[in-house]
Amino acid sequence: MALKQLGPDNASAYFHQFVVRGKEESESIRADILTEVGDGQRRLPRTWGAKRAAKMIGRSEGWLRDNDPDVPRNEAGHGRWTLARINELRKKAGTLYQRPAGSEPIIMAASKLKGGVGNTTFVCHAAHYFAMQGLKVLVWDLDPQSSATSILAALVPDAHLEDEDLPNSALLEDMSLFPGCIRKTYFHNVHLVPSNSALQDLDLKLASQQQSDSEFQIAPHERVRAALDLVKDNYDIILIDCAPALGMLTLNALMAGNALINPMRPSLLDLASYVMFTGSLQLFYQELAELPLKYHRIVLTAHKNTTGNERMENRTRAMYGDAVLTRRIMDSEEISNAATKLSTVYCLEKPIGARETYNRAIDTLDQCYGEIFEDLKRVWEMEGEDV
Ligand SMILES: Nc1ncnc2c1ncn2[C@@H]1O[C@H](COP(=O)(O)OP(=O)(O)O)[C@@H](O)[C@H]1O
Ligand SMILES: [Mg+2]
Incomplete structure (x- = not known):
């Protein structure tokens, strides 16, 4: 019997076969x-x-x-x-609900260092929740993994989107192209700036571009903010789904945001990763940020109600106090089921699993976003009063 090949003779040809299989799939x-x-x-x-x-x-x-x-x-x-x-x-x-006159739209970056913490799940459900409250929502998918694009637009990003559907040219060459990248989604009042794997290219090109190379005089880490300046008045909430990395795109998201959410699973590794992330955030706000951060919360996600999770939750709350959202997003089969249907739980007309599981999922999501909505209303009311 022939031995299994342990490594390829020709790595490029070998991965080419993988690419072909991936395309077919x-x-x-x-x-x-x-x-x-x-x-x-x-x-x-x-x-x-x-x-x-x-x-x-x-x-x-x-x-x-x-x-x-x-x-x-x-x-x-x-x-x-x-x-x-x-x-x-x-x-x-x-x-x-009418946002008070004189208040600014919330631009909320959802970011973390670690993958799989529930960032995209948080953003997609937030988009549908806030739209259901009567708000106008824009989601900018700034992760080349493009899960938010799959879920919110119900498409396969690398198969269904062409280069001109992405914000790459707008951010690298001509900002006036940006509004044309925004698409409606199947959910009323939820618009999307989509992503696919070509966004990796944007990350690299922004990193290598000098301010003077570009047609317009906007620093490479301020392009997202400049793009959003063109459209933000059409929305109440703009949510940015960031990749699990501190590259140029995440830096852009942090520069653009006036609010920051950090989803975190109640586990030791997640907490350790967040501790590292706060070091980067501190440096960022010290060196680069110009806008005040109006809102920041850590949100505990996929909480399993085990003693281990409870212990980590208590530890996180002891460390960060009020910065941790009171409500948690519980672990729910219906939440992960919805993702496999390229949907959110809010968008399901019927439960995928048991009705009780579905109700519990809606309940945990409503409580968490309800708390955030109340907080944001306070931010807006304070701004509105200033007029
Ligand atoms: N509350 C939850 N209950 C069950 N599964 C969840 C929950 N939050 C996230 N997941 C699942 O965990 C995986 C990673 O979540 P995702 O939101 O894509 O994380 P990230 O964007 O941080 O990488 C997905 O399969 C998602 O469906
Ligand atoms: Mg994600």
């Missing part, structure tokens, strides 16, 4: 997604039944029946409301 992943959930354009908008819709509007089901008798109905004859319709009814009822 991404076509078949694409086909699976199309049959299962449809792409970003074809996916139907999420709808809600009367009870939930009335709750979102802040009125009774009776009010809803009286004020919207012509809502489209499902086969069983039950009314189903889209978010766009709910927002119209919120306007009618006077319950649509």
Whole structure:
């Protein structure tokens, strides 16, 4: 019997075979997604039944029946409301949240050093949560892994996106191209600046570009901020999903952000990694940052309620006090299930697993984002008063 090859004779040819297999596979992943959930354009908008819709509007089901008798109905004859319709009814009822005049949109970078801590999960669910509260949301996927793009736009980034769909040219050559990179998603009021693996190129090119090389006089680490200046007034919240690294793109995100969220699993290695990260953050805010940080929280994610997790949670709270969000995002099968459907739990019309698991997932997410929303309202109210 022939021995298994332990290392390739020709590494380049060897990885070329891997590339070919990967390309074939991404076509078949694409086909699976199309049959299962449809792409970003074809996916139907999420709808809600009367009870939930009335709750979102802040009125009774009776009010809803009286004020919207012509809502489209499902086969069983039950009314189903889209978010766009709910927002119209919120306007009618006077319950649509309005950010106070004079307040600034929140630009929230979600970043960490360690991979797999729940950063992208946090960003995607935050986007859908805040849109469901009636806010206008932009997500900028600044991670070449592009999971947020997969989930929020329901597409396979390397198969479905061309170079001109990405912000590379805008950030390297011509800033006026940037607004054209923003796309609508299948979720009402959630827009996306997408990513695919070509974003690695942007990271490298920004790192090597001198200010004087470029057409415009903006430092390479301030390009994201300059791009967002063009569009930020169209949004209430801009969320930036960062890669698990402190490269040029993450630096850009931190420069652009007026808010910072650090997701962290309650584990020893995650805490150790965060301790290192705070060193970099301190240096960054000392040397580079110009804008004040209006909001910072550490959010504990994928909490399993084990004694080990509890112990790490207590330790994290003892170290960082109020900077740790009171509410935690619990570990949930429904949260990881939703990702495999290129979706979030908020976007699921029906539970994937057990109804109880789904309800618990919604509950933990609502509590966590509810706390953040209350905090952000306070930030906005204080700014609004200054006018
Ligand atoms: N609260 C949670 N419950 C269950 N699975 C989770 C939870 N948060 C994240 N995950 C899963 O963990 C993995 C890594 O999460 P992700 O958000 O992609 O992390 P990151 O962006 O930090 O790399 C994903 O498969 C995701 O579905
Ligand atoms: Mg991620």
